[in-house]
Amino acid sequence: MDTGKIKLSIDSDMRQVQHVGEAVRCLASHLELADAKPSSVELAVVEAVNNSIEHAYQSEAGNLVDVAFEYNTDCLKIKISDYGTPMPKSIAGQFSSDVTMPNTSVELDALPESGWGMQLLKSVCDEVSYKRNESRNTLSLSFKLASVTA
Amino acid sequence: MSFETEIKDGIAVVSVTAGRLDANIAPDLKMAVAEIIDGGTSRIMLDLQSVQFMDSSGLGAVISSFKLTGQKGDFVICNMNEAVREIFTLTHMDRLFEIYPSTDEGLQKMCA
Numbered sequence: 010m011d012t013g014k015i016k017l018s019i020d021s022d023m024r025q026v027q028h029v030g031e032a033v034r035c036l037a038s039h040l041e042l043a044d045a046k047p048s049s050v051e052l053a054v055v056e057a058v059n060n061s062i063e064h065a066y067q068s069e070a071g072n073l074v075d076v077a078f079e080y081n082t083d084c085l086k087i088k089i090s091d092y093g094t095p096m097p098k099s100i101a102g103q104f105s106s107d108v109t110m111p112n113t114s115v116e117l118d119a120l121p122e123s124g125w126g127m128q129l130l131k132s133v134c135d136e137v138s139y140k141r142n143e144s145r146n147t148l149s150l151s152f153k154l155a156s157v158t159a
Numbered sequence: 160m161s162f163e164t165e166i167k168d169g170i171a172v173v174s175v176t177a178g179r180l181d182a183n184i185a186p187d188l189k190m191a192v193a194e195i196i197d198g199g200t201s202r203i204m205l206d207l208q209s210v211q212f213m214d215s216s217g218l219g220a221v222i223s224s225f226k227l228t229g230q231k232g233d234f235v236i237c238n239m240n241e242a243v244r245e246i247f248t249l250t251h252m253d254r255l256f257e258i259y260p261s262t263d264e265g266l267q268k269m270c271a
Binding site for chain 2: 023024026027030046048049051052055056059063110111113117118120121122123125126128129132133
């Protein structure tokens with residue numbers, strides 16, 4: 010399995026996300042990932058698709074989310090695209106910086122219940138980038154394959 | 160039904176029976192735990208044995224449940240698989256939660 014391209018499209022309905030997640034894990038389990046595990050790839054894609062549905066489409070069904078996989082001998086690239094509201098700069102700008110998890114050394118009541126998704130995504134990917142092109146938002150995730158580090 | 164609750168020695172053991180603790184069922188977990196606490200039980204063990212996948216929404220629901228039990232309550236987790244544990248490790252939540260490898264071990268500690 011040297012190179013390949015696969016495209017999936019789902020409706021912006023949370024009940025559809027599981028199917029993408031399972032497909033991604035299955036695909037990733039057939040590739041020799043350098044650092045990530047198939048379950049981590051699934052986590053990253055699920056977080057990205059959740060983000061498209063919740064933020065770009067405000068949890069409204071009936072919109073399109075595209076997930077495109079492309080792999081070669083070096084890496085697995087996954088692009089998640091939607092056509093909704095652009096990602097706020099405060100979030101998109103985080104992809105070029107180090108992972109900063111929400112502060113956990115706080116009182117129990119102040120412990121954050123949200124805001125973990127994009128940081129988790131960054132933690133498990135080798136590279137993350139965001140691009141707005143006309144009406145299309147694309148989050149690109151990259152995972153190195155084992156041949157790169159061999 | 161995504162959850163089953165059994166009371167053992169005054170401890171509510173909440174078993175997530177769904178294979179995925181994600182954005183679809185996270186609100187239901189918060190509600191299930193809130194009902195248990197409203198019923199007068201603030202010692203809760205979350206059994207994740209059936210959970211093969213968890214996302215940040217699931218993590219948020221677990222944190223919310225932990226907060227609902229308050230400072231005077233108990234909230235422990237048991238039976239995490241490797242993928243779920245990774246999320247707790249990456250977010251440093253493994254330092255905050257009491258996590259046990261089995262229900263029996265968790266109950267033993269809670270009843271000690």
